[in-house]
Amino acid sequence: MASPHETVHWPTEIRYKSAEKALEVDFDDGECYHLPVEFLRVESPSAEVMGHGEGKTIVPGRRAVGIMEVEPVGNYAVKIRFDDLHDTGIYSWTYLRYLGEGQKEIWADYLRALEEKGLSREP
Numbered sequence: 001m002a003s004p005h006e007t008v009h010w011p012t013e014i015r016y017k018s019a020e021k022a023l024e025v026d027f028d029d030g031e032c033y034h035l036p037v038e039f040l041r042v043e044s045p046s047a048e049v050m051g052h053g054e055g056k057t058i059v060p061g062r063r064a065v066g067i068m069e070v071e072p073v074g075n076y077a078v079k080i081r082f083d084d085l086h087d088t089g090i091y092s093w094t095y096l097r098y099l100g101e102g103q104k105e106i107w108a109d110y111l112r113a114l115e116e117k118g119l120s121r122e123p
Helices: 037-042 093-117
Strands: 011-017 022-027 032-036 067-073 077-082 090-092
Touching (some): 011 067, 022 037, 037 077, 077 093, 090 093
Antiparallel strands (some): 022 032, 077 090
């Protein structure tokens, strides 16, 4: 089994679809993931969202968020600059693949957490 920190599949193309507010990521094994911007923002790998070791922070009110820039970080990741000015998350190829593969379950968990806390996706 590969290390969770080792890139097994490499992206061959990353496209920002501004009209759809989604990032599409194609991988070298033929998999393609359509990742909504809101999903990417609320699942940011930043310390701000991941909770500085105190548990994950639920980020509400990001339904309308967009992307201002997608910037390469070496040959292993991209940094996404969102139009709410969040830009501290580094999205490794492994993390983007994880989000793509688990999108349905991760999104359901997020929606459940919003409901439990009485929060909304609306800005």
